[in-house]
Amino acid sequence: MLDIALAILASALIAYNNSxxxxxxxxxxxxxRIFARLASGFSIALGALILGSAMRSSIACGSEAAIEAYISVILPTLLSTYFSIPFSxxxxLIGASIGEGLSKGALDPLWLAQVSLLWLLSGVFLIMISLSLYIALRRILSLLQGQIWILGFSRIITTVISILSGILLGANTLGFLSSLECHRLLLPIAIGGLVAAIPSPALLEGVFRWFSVRHLSITSIGLSIVLAISIATYLGLPLSHTYALVFSLIGYSIASGVSMFSRRSILRLARTWIYSLAVxxxxxFILALIT
Structure with missing residues (x-):
C-alpha cells in the first residue's frame, strides 16, 4: 500500500507542477481556464495510461527502487510547486535511477549513454526546429496578413498541440516514473496525473501570457516540444518538458530577436537541473544503502 500511495503522490505532484x-x-x-485545466489533467492521465508502457524499464527496476525514486522527487517537486517554480x-528521476544503479552495482552504462546523447542532441534539435518553424510560419502569416480567420485557426492548432503535449507529458515523464517499478503501478500513476485538472495559481502562466498576441510564437514553440518528446518517447527514453520548453524558447529568441533569457537566468536554470540530478x-543512493 505504501508504494501505491507514494506512486500516486509523486505522479500527482509532477503532473500538477508541469501542467x-x-x-x-x-x-x-x-x-x-477551466477547460484548459481539464484538458491538461485528462490528456496527461490518458498519455500515461495508453503510452506509458513504451518507456523502457531499467535492469534495476522493482519495488524498492521505485519507492526510493518516489521519495527523491516528492519533496523537491512539492517545494518547487509551492514557490511556483517548474521542477524537472x-x-x-534519472538521478534516482543512477543512484539506485550505483548502490547495487547494476548501473546500465548503455542506457545512461543513450539518455545523455538524447539530451545533448535534443537541445540542438529544439533550437533548430523552433527557429525554422518560427521563420516558416512568419512567412506564411505575412502572406495572409489582414485575414482574421487565421487567428481562429491558430487557436485550434494551439489547443490541439497543447493536448498532444499533455499526452506526451503523461507518456514520457509519468511513463518513466512507472518504469522504475517495471510498470506494475502504471494505473495508479496515471490516476495521479488527473490532479493536473485542478485549478491552480498562475504557476508560470505569465510566460505564456507574454505570447498572448503572438500565436506564431506559441505554435512554433509547441510544435518543437511535441516533436522532440515524441521522438524521445518512441525511443523509450526520458526527456524533460521543462528542458524542451527552455531550448525551444532559445530557438524562438534567436529567430525573432526577442531575448527571453539573460545569462544569469540560463545559469540559474542549469544550476537547478544539476541540483535536481544530485538530489x-x-x-x-543513501536510501538504498540504508535499506
Whole structure:
C-alpha cells in the first residue's frame, strides 16, 4: 500500500507542477481556464495510461527502487510547486535511477549513454526546429496578413498541440516514473496525473501570457516540444518538458530577436537541473544503502 500511495503522490505532484506547459498556451490565447485545466489533467492521465508502457524499464527496476525514486522527487517537486517554480522531474528521476544503479552495482552504462546523447542532441534539435518553424510560419502569416480567420485557426492548432503535449507529458515523464517499478503501478500513476485538472495559481502562466498576441510564437514553440518528446518517447527514453520548453524558447529568441533569457537566468536554470540530478542520485543512493 505504501508504494501505491507514494506512486500516486509523486505522479500527482509532477503532473500538477508541469501542467502549466499544457494549460499555459491554451489560457494565453483565450481558452477558458477551466477547460484548459481539464484538458491538461485528462490528456496527461490518458498519455500515461495508453503510452506509458513504451518507456523502457531499467535492469534495476522493482519495488524498492521505485519507492526510493518516489521519495527523491516528492519533496523537491512539492517545494518547487509551492514557490511556483517548474521542477524537472525527469532529471530527478534519472538521478534516482543512477543512484539506485550505483548502490547495487547494476548501473546500465548503455542506457545512461543513450539518455545523455538524447539530451545533448535534443537541445540542438529544439533550437533548430523552433527557429525554422518560427521563420516558416512568419512567412506564411505575412502572406495572409489582414485575414482574421487565421487567428481562429491558430487557436485550434494551439489547443490541439497543447493536448498532444499533455499526452506526451503523461507518456514520457509519468511513463518513466512507472518504469522504475517495471510498470506494475502504471494505473495508479496515471490516476495521479488527473490532479493536473485542478485549478491552480498562475504557476508560470505569465510566460505564456507574454505570447498572448503572438500565436506564431506559441505554435512554433509547441510544435518543437511535441516533436522532440515524441521522438524521445518512441525511443523509450526520458526527456524533460521543462528542458524542451527552455531550448525551444532559445530557438524562438534567436529567430525573432526577442531575448527571453539573460545569462544569469540560463545559469540559474542549469544550476537547478544539476541540483535536481544530485538530489535524485544522493537520496536514492543513501536510501538504498540504508535499506
Amino acid at each position: 502549466v506547459i499544457v494549460a499555459g498556451p491554451m489560457i494565453s490565447i483565450g481558452v477558458r 522531474a525527469s532529471i530527478g 535524485g542520485i544522493g537520496v536514492t
